[in-house]
Each structure stands twice: as C-alpha cells, then as structure tokens.
Amino acid sequence: MYRKIVIRPESCIGCRSCALVCSYGHFKAISPKLASVKVYSMDDFTEMPLMCMHCDDPECVKVCPTGALARNEKTGAVEIDHDKCIHCGKCVAACKLGNIHKAFGLTIKCDLCGGFPKCAAVCPAGAIDFIEVKEEEE
Amino acid sequence: MYGMQGKLLVVDLAAKTAEVRAVREATLKKYKGIDALAEKFLKNDDIVIMTGSLTGLLGPCTNRYGIYCGKGKNAPKGSLAGFFGAELKLCGYDGMMIRGKAKSPVYITIQDAVIKFRSASALAGKNVDAITAAIAGKFPVKAGVLVIGPAAEKGCGFAAVIGDRLYSGPAGSGAAFAAKNLVGIVANGSGVIETAEPAKYWDLAMAARKKAAQSKFAIALGSADAKVSRAAAENLQARPLAGYRNLERRLDWDKEEPVSVVRRRGCYSCAIGCRKQYKIEIGKYKGVVESPAPEFAGVFEDECLVKDTGALLRAYELCRKNGMDPAECAAFAGKALRKARCTGNAKAMLDAVKDAVSGGKRTKPSAASGYGFAAVRNQEALDLAMDRGMCPFAAVSLNASELKALTAAAEGKE
Numbered sequence: 001m002y003r004k005i006v007i008r009p010e011s012c013i014g015c016r017s018c019a020l021v022c023s024y025g026h027f028k029a030i031s032p033k034l035a036s037v038k039v040y041s042m043d044d045f046t047e048m049p050l051m052c053m054h055c056d057d058p059e060c061v062k063v064c065p066t067g068a069l070a071r072n073e074k075t076g077a078v079e080i081d082h083d084k085c086i087h088c089g090k091c092v093a094a095c096k097l098g099n100i101h102k103a104f105g106l107t108i109k110c111d112l113c114g115g116f117p118k119c120a121a122v123c124p125a126g127a128i129d130f131i132e133v134k135e136e137e138e
Numbered sequence: 139m140y141g142m143q144g145k146l147l148v149v150d151l152a153a154k155t156a157e158v159r160a161v162r163e164a165t166l167k168k169y170k171g172i173d174a175l176a177e178k179f180l181k182n183d184d185i186v187i188m189t190g191s192l193t194g195l196l197g198p199c200t201n202r203y204g205i206y207c208g209k210g211k212n213a214p215k216g217s218l219a220g221f222f223g224a225e226l227k228l229c230g231y232d233g234m235m236i237r238g239k240a241k242s243p244v245y246i247t248i249q250d251a252v253i254k255f256r257s258a259s260a261l262a263g264k265n266v267d268a269i270t271a272a273i274a275g276k277f278p279v280k281a282g283v284l285v286i287g288p289a290a291e292k293g294c295g296f297a298a299v300i301g302d303r304l305y306s307g308p309a310g311s312g313a314a315f316a317a318k319n320l321v322g323i324v325a326n327g328s329g330v331i332e333t334a335e336p337a338k339y340w341d342l343a344m345a346a347r348k349k350a351a352q353s354k355f356a357i358a359l360g361s362a363d364a365k366v367s368r369a370a371a372e373n374l375q376a377r378p379l380a381g382y383r384n385l386e387r388r389l390d391w392d393k394e395e396p397v398s399v400v401r402r403r404g405c406y407s408c409a410i411g412c413r414k415q416y417k418i419e420i421g422k423y424k425g426v427v428e429s430p431a432p433e434f435a436g437v438f439e440d441e442c443l444v445k446d447t448g449a450l451l452r453a454y455e456l457c458r459k460n461g462m463d464p465a466e467c468a469a470f471a472g473k474a475l476r477k478a479r480c481t482g483n484a485k486a487m488l489d490a491v492k493d494a495v496s497g498g499k500r501t502k503p504s505a506a507s508g509y510g511f512a513a514v515r516n517q518e519a520l521d522l523a524m525d526r527g528m529c530p531f532a533a534v535s536l537n538a539s540e541l542k543a544l545t546a547a548a549e550g551k552e
Contacts, residue, residue, distance in 0.1 A: 122344070125404075
C-alpha cells in the first residue's frame with residue numbers, strides 16, 4: 001500500500017490556498033514563485049491545481065547530472081537534494097507537465113511535505129487529496 | 139512593517155506616468171489598517187486603493203482591500219474581496235493612488251514593476267465579463283482585475299467597480315473611475331510577502347483557517363449541497379444576513395422552481411467558498427448564473443418582494459454584468475416597483491434593473507437588505523479583521539484575541 005496525490009479539478013474553488021500553504025510552509029514567505037503548486041485557470045468556472053505527480057519513471061531523475069533528484073522510498077516523493085543541485089535546469093526542461101521551476105536561485109518542486117502534503121490538508125473544497133492506494137486496486 | 143511592502147504606486151492618468159513612492163515604517167505603524175492609511179494618502183478627487191497587513195497572506199480569507207474615491211461625506215468608500223488586492227501586494231505595492239483624468243478611456247496593467255497604460259476605446263459598451271476577459275486575458279496566469287461596466291459609462295449613480303468579475307466595490311466607485319476615464323486595472327504579481335514571526339503566524343493562521351472553515355456560518359455559506367446549507371442555516375443561532383437567509387431558504391426545496399448549486403468558487407486564500415454557480419432548472423429564467431454569495435441576489439427579494447428565485451438570480455446577474463452595487467440597485471428597483479404599484483412582479487423588477495443602468499440614482503437600501511451581520515457578538519474582531527484585509531465571513535467566527543495575535547504575528551511588535 002502506498003499514498004498518492006489525487007486532484008479533482010471539478011471541486012477546485014480557485015482560492016490558491018494550496019499554493020500559499022506550499023510557499024509559506026517551505027519558505028516562510030508568500031510568493032507564487034516559491035510554490036510548487038500552480039493553479040491554472042481553464043475558463044471562468046474551472047481551475048486546476050497542479051504539482052509534481054512523482055512519476056513512476058521520472059524523466060527529471062534520469063536527466064539530473066549530479067544525482068540531486070531521487071525518490072524518497074519512505075514517502076514515495078521525488079525530492080531534490082539542494083546540496084547536490086547545481087541549478088542547471090535540465091529537470092525543468094525534462095518535466096513534461098511543467099511542474100518543476102526555478103526561482104530566486106532555487107529549483108522548486110513538490111516534495112510531498114515529508115509525506116504529509118500541506119496542500120491536501122488545507123484545501124477547503126477537497127480538490128487535492130492524499131489517498132491510500134492498495135497495489136491490487138491499481 | 140511586516141505584512142506590508144512599504145511602497146505605494148502613484149499613477150497620473152493625465153500624464154500617463156507611474157512612480158513608486160516609499161512609505162516609511164513609522165507611517166505604516168502610525169496609520170495601521172486599510173482605512174487609516176487610505177485616508178492619510180487621500181487627496182481631493184483622487185482614488186486610493188489600499189491593502190491591509192493581512193491582505194495577500196496565508197490566512198482565512200485574507201483578500202480584502204479598500205477603495206476610496208475622493209474626499210467628502212458621501213464620497214464612495216468601502217472594501218471588496220477577490221484577488222486584486224493580493225495581486226497588487228504581490229506586485230510589491232501596499233496600495234495605489236490614482237490622480238488626474240485620462241484624455242480617452244484607458245486601463246492600467248501592473249505586472250510587478252512594469253506599469254502600462256493601454257487604450258480602452260475598444261471596450262466601450264461592453265459588459266463586465268467581456269471587459270474582464272479582454273484585459274485579464276493578456277496575462278499568462280490568473281490576474282486580479284478591477285473594471286467598470288456600462289452603468290458607469292452611462293452615469294448610473296450607484297455604478298460600482300467590479301473586482302474579478304464578481305465582487306462589487308462601493309456604490310458610486312464606478313462613476314469615480316469613469317470620471318477619470320479609467321476603465322479597469324489588472325495586476326499580476328510574483329513578489330514576496332513576509333511576516334514578522336513566521337512560525338507563530340503559521341500556527342495561528344492554520345488554526346484560524348480551521349476554525350473559520352468549520353463554523354456553522356461557513357458551512358452554511360460554503361455548502362454546495364443546498365440541504366446541508368439549509369440545515370446549517372436553520373441551526374444558526376443568529377441569522378447573519380437577511381438576503382442570505384431568504385434565498386437559501388428557497389434553494390432546492392422550492393419544488394416549483396428548483397435551483398441547484400452547480401459548483402463553488404472562492405476568493406484568494408479562501409477557507410469557505412461562498413461564491414456559487416447556480417443552475418435554474420425550470421421556468422422562464424432557467425440557465426446557469428453566478429453569485430458571490432446568496433445574499434447578493436437575496437437583496438432583490440427584500441426590496442422588490444419578488445419570490446421567483448430564478449428572477450432574483452437574473453436580477454443580480456444583470457446588476458453585476460452592468461457594474462452596479464446590488465444593494466442600491468435592488469433598492470432603486472424596489473422604489474420603482476412601489477411607485478408603479480407592481481411590487482412582487484418579476485418582469486417589472488428586471489425592467490427596473492435594466493433602467494437603472496442609465497438612469498439609476500443613489501437610493502438608500504432598507505435595513506433588511508443592507509450588507510452586514512444582524513447579530514454579531516464579536517464586533518471588535520470583525521472591525522480589526524476587515525481593517526487588516528480579512529473577509530468578514532471568516533472573521534465572524536474568530537474572537538478579538540485570536541485576531542490580535544494573528545495581526546501581531548504578521549506585523550511584528552510596536
């Protein structure tokens with residue numbers, strides 16, 4: 001059994017609380033650039049939060065020249081080791097979903113907050129959930 | 139002072155120039171709050187837009203900002219919700235001072251330090267949704283938007299600026315924008331807002347969000363299930379808003395004209411989600427309409443005594459799309475209906491709202507339909523929260539000591 005992030009765009013109220021809590025929780029400051037969650041507007045009524053999906057076979061890990069990106073086996077998250085990261089931007093280019101970006105000299109991506117994602121906890125509409133998945137269900 | 143940026147954007151529409159004015163720490167500490175700071179910088183017929191120390195932060199519904207249009211007893215002033223205030227602060231400004239009059243209609247775009255004046259001549263006669271889409275659509279991500287609609291262009295007395303398509307500014311603010319040939323402002327920021335005591339602020343903000351979200355009032359406001367909404371409303375010891383009560387009571391259990399909630403939306407950092415998209419399923423007015431919270435359409439029931447829920451939502455929509463203050467628009471329509479001896483007539487109400495676009499005169503709403511809380515136990519907390527940039531819908535669930543601790547953790551010590 002493992003846990004994964006589930007996004008329900010139909011429930012998203014577009015408040016960006018997920019992005020705020022991500023930025024503030026990690027960096028103790030509010031900034032859209034520091035958030036690894038982005039909220040995209042599809043139309044006037046539909047918005048969708050998006051963050052790293054922690055792919056099964058992540059391209060970002062493959063292209064990283066210093067081995068700074070690796071899966072945390074405990075949480076399942078693909079995490080950045082900031083001591084190893086040289087900010088070359090290869091992972092940013094490799095991510096097909098555009099869920100890694102650079103800001104203020106840092107490479108920013110979701111780390112599942114150590115296994116307890118704050119965005120899922122704070123979402124007032126249940127648009128982001130962190131659920132348990134049994135292997136056989138998948 | 140933490141929570142603030144220490145900078146004001148001063149815009150001269152006549153000269154099409156923008157400059158950044160530094161605001162001293164001592165000034166921010168002396169004139170704390172949206173109201174005091176805005177009044178400090180307000181001169182003659184200038185328009186001042188001001189944020190508070192909580193605007194843009196992580197907190198329960200920390201999205202309010204104030205709009206002040208000129209000096210004088212009856213000068214339009216008030217606060218509104220949405221995204222614009224937070225985006226302005228993320229651009230690096232605590233507020234804006236708007237001076238002079240543009241030679242022809244313009245709108246302003248603010249993207250961090252880049253300020254541009256653009257012609258709005260092509261937007262003449264368009265409604266709020268169309269203008270918002272036209273000026274905000276140029277941004278790659280969602281921006282905060284303030285626009286006027288046809289009512290302001292045509293001289294309606296209670297024309298209001300509309301924030302982010304939905305949130306009405308003070309009655310008369312639309313006319314003040316139109317008098318300066320200012321059609322709209324759009325802001326999109328990528329800056330940083332810091333707090334004085336991050337760890338403490340985090341704990342207090344998360345606790346406040348939880349409390350605000352779990353209050354009976356928030357459940358009633360935010361529920362997408364009309365039955366839950368009704369149950370919570372019935373269980374509330376104090377009915378907060380007359381219009382809200384009236385409209386929610388009709389949702390879902392009025393068998394003749396069922397209206398259901400399609401989906402919810404929220405403002406910046408919302409913990410409630412009171413803005414709703416409704417589906418009117420049968421009847422003359424069927425279709426999908428949107429309202430920030432039920433009381434905004436409910437004011438039309440209070441003033442015009444119309445019982446058709448579909449017509450009430452349509453009246454609100456007409457009001458919003460044309461850029462008018464709903465409470466005064468409803469009062470104006472109610473007065474017209476009483477004069478014509480057709481109170482309760484849905485079609486006459488909608489005709490009166492259409493007439494208001496070009497001929498609306500300031501009309502004081504009745505006590506029942508005015509905005510506010512009928513029974514607020516913590517007025518001190520409410521005043522403090524609104525003055526610092528928190529929505530009253532969240533603040534009403536918090537007490538004064540919680541609010542004081544939250545603002546102190548954001549702003550820092552004296």
